[in-house]
Amino acid sequence: xxxxxxxxxxxxxxxxxxxxxTLIYCLVGLRLGTxxxxxxxxxxxxxxxxxxxxxxxxxxxxxxxxxxxxKPDFRTLFFLTAGVLAFAALIRPFGLIPATVVLTVIVCxxxxxxxxxVLITAVAxxxxxxxLFPVALGxxxxxxxxxx
Amino acid sequence: xxxxxFGNIALGLSVAFSWNNLLxxxxxxxLGTLVGxxxxxxxxxxxSMLLPITYYIEPVAALIMMAGIYYGSSYGGxxxxxxxxxxxxxxxxxxxxxxxxxxxxxxAGVALVTTALASLVGGSIGILIMMLLSPVIVDFAxxxxxxxxxxxxxxxxxxxxxxxxxxxxKGIAMVVVGILLGLVGIDVSTGAQRFTFGIxxxxxxxxxxxxxxxxxxIAEIVVSLNDGQRGTINKGVTFRSMLPTKxxxxxxxxPMLRGTGVGAFIGALPxxxxxxxxxxxxxxERKIAKDPERFGNGAIEGLAxxxxxxxxxxxxxxxxxLTLGIPxxxxxxxxxxxxxxxxxxxxPMMVMNHADIFWGLVMSFWIGNVLLVIxxxxxxxxxxRVLSIPYSVLFPSILMFVCIGAYTINYSAFDxxxxxxxxxxxxxxxxxxxxxxxxxxxxxxGPMMEEYFRRAMVLSRGDFTTFFDRPLSLSFLLISAxxxxxxxxxxxxxxxxA
Numbered sequence: 001x002x003x004x005x006x007x008x009x010x011x012x013x014x015x016x017x018x019x020x021x022t023l024i025y026c027l028v029g030l031r032l033g034t035x036x037x038x039x040x041x042x043x044x045x046x047x048x049x050x051x052x053x054x055x056x057x058x059x060x061x062x063x064x065x066x067x068x069x070x071k072p073d074f075r076t077l078f079f080l081t082a083g084v085l086a087f088a089a090l091i092r093p094f095g096l097i098p099a100t101v102v103l104t105v106i107v108c109x110x111x112x113x114x115x116x117x118v119l120i121t122a123v124a125x126x127x128x129x130x131x132l133f134p135v136a137l138g139x140x141x142x143x144x145x146x147x148x
Numbered sequence: 149x150x151x152x153x154f155g156n157i158a159l160g161l162s163v164a165f166s167w168n169n170l171l172x173x174x175x176x177x178x179l180g181t182l183v184g185x186x187x188x189x190x191x192x193x194x195x196s197m198l199l200p201i202t203y204y205i206e207p208v209a210a211l212i213m214m215a216g217i218y219y220g221s222s223y224g225g226x227x228x229x230x231x232x233x234x235x236x237x238x239x240x241x242x243x244x245x246x247x248x249x250x251x252x253x254x255x256a257g258v259a260l261v262t263t264a265l266a267s268l269v270g271g272s273i274g275i276l277i278m279m280l281l282s283p284v285i286v287d288f289a290x291x292x293x294x295x296x297x298x299x300x301x302x303x304x305x306x307x308x309x310x311x312x313x314x315x316x317x318k319g320i321a322m323v324v325v326g327i328l329l330g331l332v333g334i335d336v337s338t339g340a341q342r343f344t345f346g347i348x349x350x351x352x353x354x355x356x357x358x359x360x361x362x363x364x365x366i367a368e369i370v371v372s373l374n375d376g377q378r379g380t381i382n383k384g385v386t387f388r389s390m391l392p393t394k395x396x397x398x399x400x401x402x403p404m405l406r407g408t409g410v411g412a413f414i415g416a417l418p419x420x421x422x423x424x425x426x427x428x429x430x431x432x433e434r435k436i437a438k439d440p441e442r443f444g445n446g447a448i449e450g451l452a453x454x455x456x457x458x459x460x461x462x463x464x465x466x467x468x469x470l471t472l473g474i475p476x477x478x479x480x481x482x483x484x485x486x487x488x489x490x491x492x493x494x495x496p497m498m499v500m501n502h503a504d505i506f507w508g509l510v511m512s513f514w515i516g517n518v519l520l521v522i523x524x525x526x527x528x529x530x531x532x533r534v535l536s537i538p539y540s541v542l543f544p545s546i547l548m549f550v551c552i553g554a555y556t557i558n559y560s561a562f563d564x565x566x567x568x569x570x571x572x573x574x575x576x577x578x579x580x581x582x583x584x585x586x587x588x589x590x591x592x593x594g595p596m597m598e599e600y601f602r603r604a605m606v607l608s609r610g611d612f613t614t615f616f617d618r619p620l621s622l623s624f625l626l627i628s629a630x631x632x633x634x635x636x637x638x639x640x641x642x643x644x645x646a
Contacts (some may be wrong), residue, residue: 003231007579007581008580008581009582010580011318011580011581011582012564014580015321015325018325018328019633024344030342031338031340032338033598034606034610035605035612036605036606036609036610037606037610038367038602038605039338039340040335040337040340040342041337041342042604043331043598043601044328044342046341047328048326049325050324051321051325051328054317054320054321054324055321057317058317058318070331070579070580072579073370073373076370076373077571077572080366080370080547080571081366081367081568081572083547083566083570084366084547084550084551084564084565084571085564085568086189087555087564088549088555088562088565088568089561091551091555091564092561093563096552096620097553100548101188102545103544103548103551104544104547104548107362107543107544107547108544110373111373111539111540111543112540112604113540114243117541120543121408121541122544125544125545125548126193126530127549128545128548129552133552133556136202137201138204139556140559141552141555141556141559145387
């Protein structure tokens with residue numbers, strides 16, 4: 001138990017930041033226009049103001065109450081994100097099979113799998129992906145590519 | 149109004165019973181049951197993964213399949229709730245309350261039959277309501293102006309965020325963030341670039357698939373992966389143990405009908421989904437029961453009513469989505485996207501000009517619901533076996549579908565990177581208890597809202613009172629104000645309890 005509800009303090013604070021940033025962006029970079037002829041900045045600027053209000057509504061009450069601690073699992077998040085980014089980097093230059101294999105090997109680090117199981121999964125998944133997408137569904141994805 | 153109902157039914161049947169569409173329907177409900185049974189992947193993620201594939205098939209077939217996944221997952225979800233005390237999908241969470249105690253008492257078979265029956269009853273009545281009500285709404289929708297559409301969307305968005313299970317103000321905040329994300333890209337009426345920061349890939353805006361895959365797909369896997377909460381599976385479900393007693397049937401009949409009513413009504417409101425319907429149906433049953441202490445200890449009423457409610461709601465949710473073009477839930481928003489990909493604009497004109505799509509879809513619901521009963525009862529053993537696949541084997545394949553799904557929308561690696569970014573956002577939102585579904589709804593409705601708001605302001609030459617002058621628009625806004633007030637009071641009450 002925390003003495004303050006930091007979960008909502010952070011959440012409300014981030015919303016206020018987003019609202020202020022939106023408002024500044026609209027005021028600086030976009031035309032607001034008039035009520036009868038709204039410019040591109042009118043609607044988002046109004047939303048920015050609303051966000052600041054909602055953020056305050058979440059943050060202020062949280063200052064005077066306790067809260068449950070946050071228990072993040074950044075390790076799992078890291079491996080999943082890294083795997084997806086690796087897929088994004090490899091799919092075009094190297095093709096579907098290498099991208100899927102690397103994706104599987106990276107994301108499997110998030111769970112306690114043996115190396116053998118990881119490799120079997122990687123091979124099975126890259127074969128399934130190839131048979132399903134380019135072969136059966138006819139999507140324009142090269143199974144293997146070589147950029148140079 | 150009803151003069152051509154039978155003609156439409158005949159047209160719908162001819163579309164739904166074509167071989168091609170039958171197969172897509174079977175595929176959809178089977179996949180729906182599968183993702184419903186599996187915790188950690190829901191209808192929403194499954195539909196967004198398959199959305200790119202729908203580019204390549206006919207719009208009717210695509211919708212029939214997507215809808216099958218949607219309502220199929222409600223059937224499958226309750227199986228997991230009953231056998232594992234773990235909701236397979238959000239709308240089946242209530243089935244844990246009395247379904248799992250029944251399974252522990254050795255009545256898992258009866259519980260499964262009851263849910264399947266309740267789902268069939270709820271689903272069927274929901275479809276009937278949809279068939280009768282939609283033409284009426286279409287007639288009436290043709291007279292709506294931009295003021296009404298804007299006010300209706302405000303009401304829908306507030307309803308979706310305020311009547312949710314968590315904190316109303318956080319839901320509303322997520323709607324606003326969603327609208328902002330929806331505005332990214334070129335502004336349709338002025339041609340100005342907004343929030344693109346000079347990145348060429350952003351001029352077209354974000355794809356809803358990318359947003360949904362990140363917010364739901366990736367974030368859901370991170371949460372489920374090291375959850376470890378898996379109960380023991382009750383494998384002894386024989387066909388014989390499935391037969392409910394006369395007493396069971398007598399007890400379950402009325403709750404099923406009451407649940408259907410509640411679900412059909414709430415599902416048809418723009419903005420409120422079947423998850424809420426199932427919770428309300430459960431609460432009503434417990435309130436009117438003579439012996440409320442039985443609830444939570446395997447009361448068959450507490451299983452029948454919410455199951456009927458969520459399936460009735462699943463069907464009636466299509467009413468505002470298809471007749472007005474206003475989706476009631478995040479999943480419905482994806483469904484609309486399927487139509488728009490094929491250049492069909494949802495709304496009253498679609499029901500009239502593309503009667504084959506509308507009625508073909510409606511009639512396929514009948515086929516789908518019957519298929520689902522067959523899939524879920526005699527084949528329950530198959531799904532039990534599916535449940536014993538460890539999640540650590542499953543999640544890499546889900547991720548593979550996520551990545552390839554995101555890539556094939558535009559064959560753009562940038563989209564895959566965005567999925568990762570939205571995954572981080574979605575996980576952060578979960579940590580801070582911000583709901584993701586209202587965000588997706590705001591994302592879809594946001595640009596439409598701005599457009600209607602603009603048109604209304606042009607028509608009234610900048611006079612805000614135009615929204616209050618028209619009776620229908622005024623009543624939508626009054627309901628919205630009531631919702632806001634209710635949400636504020638709810639938050640207030642919660643603070644006193646804490």
